[in-house]
Amino acid sequence: MAGILAERRNRLIALKKMREQGSAPTVEEKTCPSCGRALADSDLAANQFVCPYCGHHFGIPARDRIRMVVDDGQFRELDASLVSTDPLDFPGYPDKLSTLRAKTHTGDAVVTGIGKIGGIRVAIAALDTRFLMASMGAVVGERLTRLIERATKQHLPLIIFSASGGARMQEGIISLMQMAKTSAAIQRFSDRGGLYISVMTHPTTGGVTASFASLGDIMLAEPGALIGFAGPRVIEQTIGEKLPEGFQSAEFQVEHGFLDAVVPRARMRTTLIRLLSLHKKGGAEHVG
């Protein structure tokens, strides 16, 4: 118990240091969209970007999300320089990409790499909603597939924090094909005995829900995350009525049998450590 508290304190100090160095997670919302209270950035950061009053989980940039769960400093990013070639010559798309690259310092909507969690090496990825709603185009598909293939080869557990508005419209059919590519890679990984923990964060929809994000051995989500294939607006247009409260929430998905657990951010790292440890080859070793 003391170990956990010490670890938590260290992580908070580390986060604070990150913030002071300027690489800190910044959140534009100062008002909690859920309870409406005004929140100072520093308070939010100290609380892993969860509203201290109502528990609302704010969206966070991919690299920060990974830092929050890996052992301090234990993450090496891969394929960071992969960018889109604009395969459809889509009007205005290259400019949009340059602007977002400059703003987010990621080449696209996913960050992938190798890290350590509780001393266990893992292949880990997180999608970033700041980048065109974390839509999946060729770069997202390719970076993820390379990570999955590496995890397969090196027998590493795989953890993907999903979030997505769906397919990248500007890459059209190429985006759709990333669903097949990533799912096929997961299938091979799984077939060779790999552990895949899928964590769905707000919102996970469309082609990402209908591919790799739904294929975890263990399915987790953050509280209140919207999870579905069709978005709420499309469903409402189809059925001609308002959706019931809480429809497609993470809690709804647990009740309907599609998730194992809803895990608050504060418990994500310890949950991952427990799950990784339960799947450790050789078994009895105690972790964390």
Added chain:
Amino acid sequence: MSDNLVPVDVLTAAQRVAIARHPGRPGVAEIVDALFTDFFEQRGDRAATDDRSIMGGIARFHGRPVTILGNRKGTEIEDRIAFNFGMASPEGYRKAQRIMLQAQKFGRPIFTFVDTSGAYPGLEAEAHGQGEAIARSIELMSSLTVPVISVICGEGGSGGALALAVGNRVIMLENAVYSVLSPEGFASILWKDASRADEACEVMKLTADDLLELGVIDGIIPEPAGGAHENPQALFQVLDTQLSRELEELSKMSPTALANDRYRKFRAVGTTAVKRGRV
């Protein structure tokens, strides 16, 4: 190519979308009637229900037992309602999965005929895991050890189409379309204006020619002038020849080679859409 099969390459993408949606366009039921014998329909997901928008079963193709799956839209209004206008529910994809697994068990090649505007975006479909059902179909198809030949016959819309289209060979009828979303949905998401669908058709690269160029499909079946509905028999003839040829080629491959071939095929799509660059 016979004389009455002159490709009309002057059609706009929007015109092809209209032909792809023509109510008289031959679908999986007509194709099965014309090209296959001894068809036995297999119904139900073995869990709760039978989604009739997906048709599946066993038949013979040139004497050889094969498995058939396809989206069914229906022609008469009663059928169209019963088939939910070709939009499948999760139960439909789960039915498809059990039928594919059975095909693998008995070593039967699989033909899929895709014609759907997309998976059904309804309340129950969501509550029953539309996303999970599609993901599992894609995952399963990618691993099958029997030959899989997918034909995009009419509309190939979104993940709902891809869930039946992870084939060793993916071929398109000349006027079929295949896209990440319906043109209406695309215009609505990108420009917040569904009425700009025709414009969307032009930028989406959804015609057979576009997709062949992008490396998404392997071949195009020419249609009679004006579209397949003008002379279905002419289409069936060419389709039959092409499907026989594809099946013959794939039948030479071992089970492992078939799964590897499919993996490599889908692994490669879009690899030229990324490059090393400065971030």
